[in-house]
Amino acid sequence: MTELGDNPIVLRIDARLKELGLSREAAAVQAGLSRDAIRNLAREPNRKPRGSTLERLADVLRVPPGWLLTGHDAEQDRFTQTADFSPSPATQPTRNDVPVMGTAAGSLIHGDFEGFAMDGPIDYVRRPPALVDAKDLYAIYITGDSMSPEHKPGDLRFVHPHRPVQPGCTVIVQTRRWNDDPGQAYIKTLVRRTADRIVVQQINPAATIEIPIEHVHTVQRILTINELFGV
Structure with a gap:
């Protein structure tokens, strides 16, 4: 486990945070998550977040959710059809x-x-x-x-x-x-x-x-x- 960002999703998150001038904590709170959500994700290199979590972070970071997941925009449609990462209606982001x-x-x-x-x-x-x-x-x-x-x-x-x-x-x-x-x-x-x-x-x-x-x-x-x- 690490907090340095070995998780490839976290590497992409951190790259966008740097471009936007945001901290991990600020982005997580804006996304409606706990302030330690990104740090906790970084501790597990192979961990993938739920689809709803990924979509919330992608919205704050202004990137497609598929890019956060794979690094390729073209993968977004396949991402939304993958059962393991399908968003839960009960956890859809608010306005x-x-x-x-x-x-x-x-x-x-x-x-x-x-x-x-x-x-x-x-x-x-x-x-x-x-x-x-x-x-x-x-x-x-x-x-x-x-x-x-x-x-x-x-x-x-x-x-x-x-x-x-x-x-x-x-x-x-x-x-x-x-x-x-x-x-x-x-x-x-x-x-x-x-x-x-x-x-x-x-x-x-x-x-x-x-x-x-x-x-x-x-x-x-x-x-x-x-x-x-x-x-």
């Missing part, structure tokens, strides 16, 4: 309609935040299985390592604006300093809220940060893997 609203950095630099603007969709990704009917769901891509290893560069994170936010949750904090300020957004761990400020933490470098409440526009919860899959 690609969740907007990616930005790219989240968030380290503490010179006493201020490095964040990202929520200025409209930059991409659309697959809706997670447990959130088919969730309203106002959106996603962000992680850049930088300020929240690593919990949130690593390239990871995709889903944000549910209507889920309750509690201390210990990872959150997106959106700030505005004046009425016409387009605002910035930051990924942090919520420590507490008081009448006049919110207190958040980041991992790298370790820091506890206080933000005056008058600058806070919204605090929204990032969902866990269990919440994405209804576990």
